[in-house]
Amino acid sequence: MVRAIMLQGTGSDVGKTVLVAGLCRAARNRGLKVRPFKPQNMSNNAAVADIPGEPGGGEIGRAQWLQAMACGVAPSIHMNPVLLKPQSDVGAQVIVQGKVFGEARARDYQTLKPRLFEAVLDSWKKVGEGADLIIVEGAGSPAEINLRPRDIANMGFATRADVPVVLVGDIDRGGVIASVAGTHLILPEEDRRMIVGYLINKFRGDVTLFDDGIAAIEKFTGWRCFGVVPWLKAAAILPSEDSVVLERLAAGESRALKVAVPVLGRIANFDDLDPLRAEPQVEVVFVRPGERLPQDAGLIVIPGSKSTIGDLMKFRENGWDRDLLEHRRRGGHVVGLCGGYQMLGRTVRDPEGIEGSVREAEGLGLLDIETVMEPEKTVRNVTAHSTHFGVPVEGYEIHLGKTTGPDCLRPAAVIDGVEDGATSADGKVFGTYMHGLFGADRFRARFLESLGVRGGGVDYRAEIERALDEISAQLETHLDCDAIFAAAR
Missing domain, CATH: 3.40.50.300 (P-loop containing nucleotide triphosphate hydrolases)
Known part of the structure; x- marks a missing residue:
């Protein structure tokens, strides 16, 4: 044996x-x-x-x-x-x-x-x-x-x-x-x-x-x-598995781009942010409940969640919805990943009570989409193509729910011939169900360049090795x- x-x-x-x-x-x-x-x-x-x-x-x-x-x-x-x-x-x-x-x-x-x-x-x-x-x-x-x-x-x-x-x-x-x-x-x-x-x-x-x-x-x-x-x-x-590590992650020295990440109560797959943290010109700040989203952030990333409606309600209780709107008025960029993508829409509905007793919640309204929770869970590794930058990306999906709406006509990626995600008319807000997006080196470099930051030069997978x-x-x-x-x- x-x-x-x-x-x-x-x-x-x-x-x-x-x-x-x-x-x-x-x-x-x-x-x-x-x-x-x-x-x-x-x-x-x-x-x-x-x-x-x-x-x-x-x-x-x-x-x-x-x-x-x-x-x-x-x-x-x-x-x-x-x-x-x-x-x-x-x-x-x-x-x-x-x-x-x-x-x-x-x-x-x-x-x-x-x-x-x-x-x-x-x-x-x-x-x-x-x-x-x-x-x-x-x-x-x-x-x-x-x-x-x-x-x-x-x-x-x-x-x-x-x-x-x-x-x-x-x-x-x-x-x-x-x-x-x-x-x-x-x-x-x-x-x-x-x-x-x-x-x-x-x-x-x-x-x-x-x-x-x-x-x-x-x-x-x-x-x-x-x-x-x-x-x-x-x-x-290395990627972390336990959200307790977020209590120890402090903001580093000021860099060219500040990325703010609200720490949701049921935050999931927050290692999506690790490749950005590895970039020399990027400062990632994890914002705890009771703190405001920083006004000098150029990008706000709303991460995945195991309880989208519950975390959406807490998001509002913290006043982060007001901070997010002010960020948008200043011309800031926003990315929503999985549950964070669902929160960016007009509504999130859960007619079968999959997540709990609350059956519907108003979204943050930055994307013209709505999400309906469904029992069947999507779990798969994917190879996709970024519609924003025309580069290949690899990642994975773990999510419940189906998202539709006018902004889905501007998808973030195409996965196996199927469009995924949504983008605002001005291109400054987008969401996707795909985790691991920032781990794609070419995508990350092009994305940071679009924000006026020199990115690239970091082979994230090689860094882990x-x-x-x-x-x-x-x-x-x-x-x-x-x-x-x-x-x-």
């Missing part, structure tokens, strides 16, 4: 995704056929993986798409068999092996887990076919012992599949000794014996200053330390990767 090792964290956002990606690249560099796996993910940043023998595709977490890239293989729906996409404070859409399984409130979801575990184990077998090594990413923390009886994401999976665990502690948030030792203390013996060691992540400064910390952890736990990883600057280039190589090299330097891979069974 294929060998495997699993990374679990002392908490959420300790850097597991990046570490798994880096270890996947390190294993690949050693000639191993390596695959990523995450039993259960919770994220509205999704990617599309093709489903063999079926049209369209299925949804997986963006993190597993990145990790597949680190392995040098195509992403598979089986790399992330259960994906939860939050659409309210208490409920989420449940994706199983790439397809919509249903919706569940948090409490109800716990009763679903035994059924979902079978899908997890089925995908686990499929991912292992032809592989030498699987590197598994946990979710949250194994120390959430209140969730242990029905767990499918951490120790529930590790014990069932007999996968050894490396615990990851985040020193940047403080209390790392207590978090590692405390995890050891509260885990039941069955789970504790799955842990073969730990590593410390996000260390700043002289690593030897933590020698006494390692000694203390060993005294409390008896676990070996696989190493102390420094702050990985290259990680900032370089970042993965740099992270892998850092892990090889600061971790005992040989020991980690040897611990796999």
Whole structure:
């Protein structure tokens, strides 16, 4: 059987995704056929993986798409068999092996887990076919012992599949000794014996200053330390899966073009903005609730949303609709992506209550279109042609709803011969259902030139590859990767 090792964290956002990606690249560099796996993910940043023998595709977490890239293989729906996409404070859409399984409130979801575990184990077998090594990413923390009886994401999976665990502690948030030792203390013996060691992540400064910390952890736990990883600057280039990262993204130095992005409550696929952030002449500012959209922004991008009507109502509550109209009166440009595209129209209707109890909402009125939500979800990778700039683009679609109206006669792109999106009469506002648009280097360069900014010169895909190589090299330097891979069974 294929060998495997699993990374679990002392908490959420300790850097597991990046570490798994880096270890996947390190294993690949050693000639191993390596695959990523995450039993259960919770994220509205999704990617599309093709489903063999079926049209369209299925949804997986963006993190597993990145990790597949680190392995040098195509992403598979089986790399992330259960994906939860939050659409309210208490409920989420449940994706199983790439397809919509249903919706569940948090409490109800716990009763679903035994059924979902079978899908997890089925995908686990499929991912292992032809592989030498699987590197598994946990979710949250194994120390959430209140969730242990029905767990499918951490120790529930590790014990069932007999996968050894490396615990990851985040020193940047403080209390790392207590978090590692405390995890050891509260885990039941069955789970504790799955842990073969730990590593410390996000260390700043002289690593030897933590020698006494390692000694203390060993005294409390008896676990070996696989190493102390420094702050990985290259990680900032990689797509993020968790919107918690938006709390840490600060505006940089003033540049030729300021792009303002309102942080919607159910923001989705915000990695659409990463290629713009990589441009030397572009400053991307994420605007939180309670803040105004900056008056000096040349471009406002309304990103995707898992709850278009709900986020549209919050958009107004924040006063961003007034800021947006002022931006337009000043001659500013606006782009709407997926849910953001739907918000730019005259109305959004949800006659079947797919998103919730509100069946209709007035749109922002910058495009002469309207959207009607429909049950069938479009999920596919696409190759398209930009009607604005006459260049090819590649991306993906993940959306509900059909959009029509006069401004659709000025589409943003043509996908497989079908027009997509809409553009205002003056050309300064457009929307599209296609994610990944700014990742197309030629399109991005031409688009920025149309805004009076010198763009281009950035091969975004190559930048991600370089970042993965740099992270892998850092892990090889600061971790005992040989020991980690040897611990796999």
